[in-house]
Amino acid sequence: MSRCKSLTMLLPIVLALTACGQAPEPVANSKATDTTTSAPASVPVTNASAGAIVITAQAGAVDGYAVNSDEFLWQLFTEFAAPAQAGVPAPVVFETWASDADTFSTTPTWPAPGAAKKFQASVLGGANAQTHGAIDVPCVQPPNGALGGFPTSGTPTPCIAEEVKRNKPQFDYIVGNNLNTQAGLAAAYANNVDVQMPLSAISIKGDWIKVPTLIAWIPGLDNVETVREYYYTYVENGDTGPVEYALVSLHISSRQNANWVWGSLEHELNPGRCDDLGCYDTFGAVEPVVLPNRFQVNSQYGSCDKSAALQLLMSNAQLSPVWQNYCMKSTQVDYSAADGTPYALGNSVIERITGNGTVVASSCIACHVYASFGSDGAPTKAATAMLPFNPTGEPIPAVLDGALKFDFMWGVVHAPAGGSVQKPWSQSKN
Numbered sequence: 001m002s003r004c005k006s007l008t009m010l011l012p013i014v015l016a017l018t019a020c021g022q023a024p025e026p027v028a029n030s031k032a033t034d035t036t037t038s039a040p041a042s043v044p045v046t047n048a049s050a051g052a053i054v055i056t057a058q059a060g061a062v063d064g065y066a067v068n069s070d071e072f073l074w075q076l077f078t079e080f081a082a083p084a085q086a087g088v089p090a091p092v093v094f095e096t097w098a099s100d101a102d103t104f105s106t107t108p109t110w111p112a113p114g115a116a117k118k119f120q121a122s123v124l125g126g127a128n129a130q131t132h133g134a135i136d137v138p139c140v141q142p143p144n145g146a147l148g149g150f151p152t153s154g155t156p157t158p159c160i161a162e163e164v165k166r167n168k169p170q171f172d173y174i175v176g177n178n179l180n181t182q183a184g185l186a187a188a189y190a191n192n193v194d195v196q197m198p199l200s201a202i203s204i205k206g207d208w209i210k211v212p213t214l215i216a217w218i219p220g221l222d223n224v225e226t227v228r229e230y231y232y233t234y235v236e237n238g239d240t241g242p243v244e245y246a247l248v249s250l251h252i253s254s255r256q257n258a259n260w261v262w263g264s265l266e267h268e269l270n271p272g273r274c275d276d277l278g279c280y281d282t283f284g285a286v287e288p289v290v291l292p293n294r295f296q297v298n299s300q301y302g303s304c305d306k307s308a309a310l311q312l313l314m315s316n317a318q319l320s321p322v323w324q325n326y327c328m329k330s331t332q333v334d335y336s337a338a339d340g341t342p343y344a345l346g347n348s349v350i351e352r353i354t355g356n357g358t359v360v361a362s363s364c365i366a367c368h369v370y371a372s373f374g375s376d377g378a379p380t381k382a383a384t385a386m387l388p389f390n391p392t393g394e395p396i397p398a399v400l401d402g403a404l405k406f407d408f409m410w411g412v413v414h415a416p417a418g419g420s421v422q423k424p425w426s427q428s429k430n
């Protein structure tokens, strides 16, 4: 198959062994004693007890489903990464959803078919969430590029474009209940509203890199055709002509659980993809556990070959073959393991390069639980103070004093000041 052939040519040293469907040989395993690769989901492979500070989040239960969170999120993924229109490869379904600029606006609008993407700057990338500027910001130079070996100079200037999308049930809930502006949120606060999104609500957050920068970054990648063969790409009509971006990472959250179901995908070529936390996937990966390489940072981890079950889901949904090259880092449904050890889950690009620099102490649930708004409809200082240092473990109730939770969705920080409240909450609550 062409994928196998050209990858072998491209990356002979790192990937030749793993790109052709042979069992990948995790680099980390060369020195690790525990090379377990088939642990059941319920048994944490990392040393959960014995005083570990955190352990990598493991798949868990999903309300109303018999499958675990790995399988559940892969199922959702094959639905929202499918072509929006059968037979037309792009856009895919999630690209037709609402961005934060579409949602958190005094004039919220569900995007028209074919509307251009609206990228935004990561709030986690150092900006103060209480005073950030316009939502709709294009590609931004990430604060922690050097950590990931990401180019820090070059032409075009290396940058990462971040995208957040919310599906229609979530958009309708936010807009239908006037939660899209600070005025509406202030009214919700006055009414002590319990913000509860519908179970079908989904959000994604994706990081995109301009193709020339990607080529400069990824070892062995040297031309645009190969990028298009291995990555999902998007062409923007820039001021000086078309600009092509490749998707490198994708966060997913689903409201199916009260604390949401969280997962993160990484392109298989992301440097240091399984560093620190390892990679865990009980459903989609042939190799369910890839231990971190503790001896070298930003190394390559080979391909994450897909299980027959996931391949079937992907082909049934008519997914482009490029999606075979995206790997689940792990999924998270709890704050902590059964013995109280906090769970950690973070992405080598979204948290480490674009965000605040930490993967090993990142916990999706433990940070998102503080997504909230105060009496004026803006997030409180106490809540946004949690963003720079990555809280883990169970939530600290006092942080939410004087605030109401926004059902784990941090996008609330983008709600603009102003706005009018057409309907009081008591009438519109569903």
Ligand code: HEC
Pocket: 121, 122, 123, 124, 125, 164, 165, 203, 204, 205, 251, 252, 253, 262, 263, 264, 345, 346, 347, 362, 363, 364, 365, 367, 368, 386, 387, 388, 389, 390, 391, 408, 409, 410, 411, 412, 413
């Ligand atoms: C330290 C805090 C923090 C951690 C850890 C964190 N996030 Fe977020 N996340 C945010 C903030 C702040 C936003 C909104 C602003 C932005 O995009 O920067 C956000 C936005 C998102 C969104 C868009 C929906 C929304 O409004 O919340 C998704 C999806 C998401 N994160 C998924 C994840 C996943 C999956 C993980 C774990 C792998 C994770 N996040 C870890 C702070 C965090």
